[in-house]
Amino acid sequence: RKEVEQDPGPFNVPEGATVAFNCTYSNSASQSFFWYRQDCRKEPKLLMSVYSSGNEDGRFTAQLNRASQYISLLIRDSKLSDSATYLCVVNGLTGGFKTIFGAGTRLFVKA
């Protein structure tokens, strides 16, 4: 089992749609969680941190469920510019600091 697993993609959605990504992690001692987006042949860019209380940034909402060990990202009113790969990231301190990226979920938003 991978330490961080994401929904397999790609997701193809029309503009204006709502799309949700899920990500599960295996290490219950994980400490911090993030979503990044990565455009083709570019570096990952931080989208948002993820907290148990949930956090929202405009059209984007992230949620952490520690009991079930998953994080989610909801994108409302999708735009063409949202087309990218979305990566979930889990940080932990077991045996030294470690960051684990999911393999990413590719999103295509169509006009």
Added chain:
Amino acid sequence: ETGVTQSPTHLIKTRGQQVTLRCSSQSGHNTVSWYQQALGQGPQFIFQYYREEENGRGNFPPRFSGLQFPNYSSELNVNALELDDSALYLCASSWEQGRGNYEQYFGPGTRLTVT
């Protein structure tokens, strides 16, 4: 832009050679992490440097080594290059207190090709 810079942008090396990649962290950041990203995959954590010491390491062999300097810039060294080392190498900086809870900001990467 994040303010994290990497050099060189691209590099072609021959199998068996050694390579050094460089990273300058964002102003105010004290921690640098290095990642390897193969095509179609997520970044794989190589190691992190905090206050000039290795603070954590992923599943990479010892021929992957690094340094962090007093100004918090960093180098990644790879010895005895193999074809599978061909990838995008990313560095990310953050401000840490040794607990690894903070957001990381990435540089544009160095694309290494090993022939």
